[in-house]
Amino acid sequence: MPTPPSDSRDAGVPLIFELGRRGRANRYLEEGKPLDAFLPRPVLRDELPLPDNSELDVVRHYTKLSQRTFGIDLGFYPLGSCTMKYNPRVNDAIVAVPAFAQLHPFTPDDLAQGALMVMYELERSLSSLFGMAAFSLNPSAGAHAELGALLIAKKYFKERGETLRDKVIVPDTAHGTNPASAAMCGFSVISLPSDERGRVGVAEIRKVLGPDTAVCMMTNPNTLGLFEESIAEIAAAVHEVGGLMYYDGANANAIMGYTRPGDMGFDLMHLNTHKTFTIPHGGGGAGHGPLGVAAHLTEYLPTPVVTREDSMLRLDFDRPKSIGPMRSFWSNFAHAARALAYLYANGAEGLKRVSALAVLNANYVRVKVAEFLETPYAEPCRHEFVASAQTLKREHGVRALDLAKALLDHGYMAPTIYFPLIVPECLMIEPTETESKETLDAFVAALRSIVETAKRDPEALFAAPLTTVVGRVDETRAARQPDLRWRPSAEGAATRIP
Ligand SMILES: Cc1ncc(COP(=O)(O)O)c(C=O)c1O
Structure with a gap:
């Protein structure tokens, strides 16, 4: 084992606020002139005590912080269920193009056709790769999309008058966000024990299925890294009692081009494009959780949905059955662009x-x-x-x-x-x-x-x-x-x- 350098446990980096000294940030401004001589009064903040730091101090501060952590660019990162793969730099170059990076979210649709095309193409590509009728790019993470999917299920059952469906079945191998999302959405959770081979057994799930079954949430391959071989039978059993199947797509990196959740019988799914499609993540950073649905649930997708009329693309908000938006603005757009870049770079075979x-x-x-x-x-x-x-x-x-x-x-x-x-x-x-x-x-x-x-x-x-x-x-x-x-x-x- 390497010997630790003697100064490896230093007292810490001071906060950027502690580094500040009055007047230091203003070295590009003319001495004695008030700030509103340089910036319009409405954008100045009196009540926000930002530290006065020189640019050099700021650069050093954040560079030091970056050296005190570990990331995929530094070394091997085998964090199970997180798919910490290399994030190609070309993805970042693409989202840095000013036409994307500087686009205001309120730009009228007819002036934002390029960005809408990115969203449309990604949505269409994900739908075909994972066998879903449509995706919403709106949710910002896997757990966020889980909640969205369960809200869809809730609304779907309510509209069908099936309000007694209040149970969500979750295998004991599932990620904690599955039962948490179900509970947050007002469902009660049935935890399903896995068999000795680490899978969900058809006989076991049949024991808990009934008229109160709302959704069965499954990850396939599951978090043991094992493929649920009985998935088609499980889906058929859940559908038989009128329930919906939800696919947790955190492990989609294992299945692309080999099988599709839609073909396995899932009605709803999420993807963590920040995992599978090479988007920097970790430390709770920005994510992207597209939410996919089968044909009978498309009307419920979060708004907006990008639609195409003739050759024009537009953000469609007018969807009466939608559960509404899951977040501010349209999606984590830069992540959508990165995901599409990755899809295009690889193609179906890749x-x-x-x-x-x-x-x-x-x-x-x-x-x-x-x-x-x-x-x-x-x-x-x-x-x-x-x-x-x-x-x-x-x-x-x-x-x-x-x-x-x-x-x-x-x-x-x-x-x-x-x-x-x-x-x-x-x-x-x-x-x-x-x-x-x-x-x-x-x-x-x-x-x-x-x-x-x-x-x-x-x-x-x-x-x-x-x-x-x-x-x-x-x-x-x-x-x-x-x-x-x-x-x-x-x-x-x-x-x-x-
Ligand atoms: C199996 C599984 N499901 C769901 C999630 C939640 O995804 P997110 O972190 O994007 O909210 C994770 C996250 O690691 C996961 O591993």
């Missing part, structure tokens, strides 16, 4: 190859990791797989958390841990298709050496990470008592975040 390589890479790592860690579902996976540190914990007291922290010292982002909940001491590894064999081999070697250390000298891992700016934090306090606000103190001086 996207199929993306999925094939994502699955190949995951299986390559899975087989190697199985030599030194348990892999509870020992069969070919799709784009990700789960390993477990439960024996290491039992025999040496080393947990999945310790392995994950130790990986940071080797220059890798940790895999997702403790999810899905049904795997004790779970590590969920998703390598993605953009990594080379050398990177995958080096990662496996690092994990192997950490596991060897765990058996030989477990104590050595408990303090990891040693080389990062921040070591182990009190996770309970961080989750329960986050204090992320800066406030000026009574004297007007800055107050540090505790």
